[in-house]
Amino acid sequence: MSLSFSVAAKPSTIWSNSRPCCRRFDVIRSEVTMAPKQRTESMFPQLSKRGVPLADLHVQEVVERQSLAANFATLNPCSKPQFEPSFLNDAYEMCRKICAEYAKTFYLGTLLMTEERQKAIWSIYVWCRRTDELVDGPNAAYMSSAVLDRWEERLHDIFNGHPYDMLDAALTDTVSKFPLDIKPFRDMIEGMRMDTRKTRYKSFEELYLYCYYVAGTVGLMSVPIMGIAPESLISAQSVYKAALYLGIGNQLTNILRDVGEDALRGRVYLPQDELAQFGLCDEDVFSRKVSERWKEFMKQQITRARFYFNSAEEGASQLEKASRWPVWSSLILYRKILDAIEDNDYDNLTKRAIGTNPTQPNVKWVLMGQRDRPGLQRTRN
Numbered sequence: 001m002s003l004s005f006s007v008a009a010k011p012s013t014i015w016s017n018s019r020p021c022c023r024r025f026d027v028i029r030s031e032v033t034m035a036p037k038q039r040t041e042s043m044f045p046q047l048s049k050r051g052v053p054l055a056d057l058h059v060q061e062v063v064e065r066q067s068l069a070a071n072f073a074t075l076n077p078c079s080k081p082q083f084e085p086s087f088l089n090d091a092y093e094m095c096r097k098i099c100a101e102y103a104k105t106f107y108l109g110t111l112l113m114t115e116e117r118q119k120a121i122w123s124i125y126v127w128c129r130r131t132d133e134l135v136d137g138p139n140a141a142y143m144s145s146a147v148l149d150r151w152e153e154r155l156h157d158i159f160n161g162h163p164y165d166m167l168d169a170a171l172t173d174t175v176s177k178f179p180l181d182i183k184p185f186r187d188m189i190e191g192m193r194m195d196t197r198k199t200r201y202k203s204f205e206e207l208y209l210y211c212y213y214v215a216g217t218v219g220l221m222s223v224p225i226m227g228i229a230p231e232s233l234i235s236a237q238s239v240y241k242a243a244l245y246l247g248i249g250n251q252l253t254n255i256l257r258d259v260g261e262d263a264l265r266g267r268v269y270l271p272q273d274e275l276a277q278f279g280l281c282d283e284d285v286f287s288r289k290v291s292e293r294w295k296e297f298m299k300q301q302i303t304r305a306r307f308y309f310n311s312a313e314e315g316a317s318q319l320e321k322a323s324r325w326p327v328w329s330s331l332i333l334y335r336k337i338l339d340a341i342e343d344n345d346y347d348n349l350t351k352r353a354i355g356t357n358p359t360q361p362n363v364k365w366v367l368m369g370q371r372d373r374p375g376l377q378r379t380r381n
Contacts, residue, residue, distance in 0.1 A: 047204070066181050098126050117323060201268075
């Protein structure tokens with residue numbers, strides 16, 4: 001450490017009761033130069049949490065259409081489809097089995113819902129899964145815009161009471177019983193189109209739009225099924241916003257969990273401008289080397305995902321009591337995935353973070369044993 005002083009002074013007199021009492025030197029300038037200490041604050045920028053405004057996504061219109069029971073007949077004008085009871089039971093049973101196999105934690109939560117709501121949420125889950133598999137499933141190599149166009153035509157047929165197959169019939173029946181707007185379903189298909197066109201996202205705003213299309217829409221579909229508690233203290237708009245945020249948080253977590261796997265497919269879902277802010281680029285992703293810069297970058301990505309989970313939590317507590325558990329199960333599972341990335345020392349390039357197993361006692365305790373619990377305990381901040 002080095003010190004240097006530069007002092008220039010002139011004498012002056014301090015007077016007391018008009019009599020001089022002492023002399024002093026006024027210091028005109030003094031300067032201390034010290035060797036720089038290690039900075040305690042982060043040298044990296046704080047990432048924005050701001051996504052696309054809800055007005056631009058036309059969420060309010062969806063909320064209004066799905067919230068007004070009086071408009072139910074206008075929303076889905078087709079006459080109630082007539083299915084043989086045994087056929088419909090088999091259709092919903094197929095949906096149940098698919099949900100139980102591929103979404104175990106979520107499925108456990110649905111068992112606490114009423115039977116009618118169980119069936120409805122299973123049918124929506126299956127439609128969403130089938131939509132996703134068009135792009136990421138075993139036949140993804142044959143994907144084309146024509147396939148998605150045909151899938152969207154089938155969606156309109158479902159809403160018009162003309163299902164193509166048994167699984168479609170389950171959703172047709174659900175649409176006839178609950179005030180579901182078609183827009184979130186169409187938006188999800190648009191997200192699949194984005195996946196066929198894009199392998200990079202310039203900014204978080206661009207990535208947020210993708211996350212809304214493929215996951216935020218699920219929240220908008222689900223609220224009419226789960227129902228808002230009569231004693232809810234917040235507006236329907238706030239509940240829908242929370243549901244959308246849960247979907248955003250889930251998809252951001254999926255992206256962080258799957259960075260290494262996506263890189264092997266030539267895909268980078270991390271915002272390009274944010275990578276650059278941390279001195280990173282695609283080559284750092286493809287090299288699969290976990291640097292200190294990568295760790296700092298991941299810390300902020302995880303912080304942002306947790307922000308959306310925390311924002312979703314209030315809305316979950318305003319749903320019908322029996323419908324809260326699938327949402328809380330999702331919060332538990334996906335927060336645990338973020339924890340696992342941290343436990344892996346932010347190595348999501350060569351390791352896949354594993355969340356909580358739905359058969360573990362702590363998950364069962366929350367889902368099955370604490371039915372009147374008002375909120376969720378967070379795993380980490």
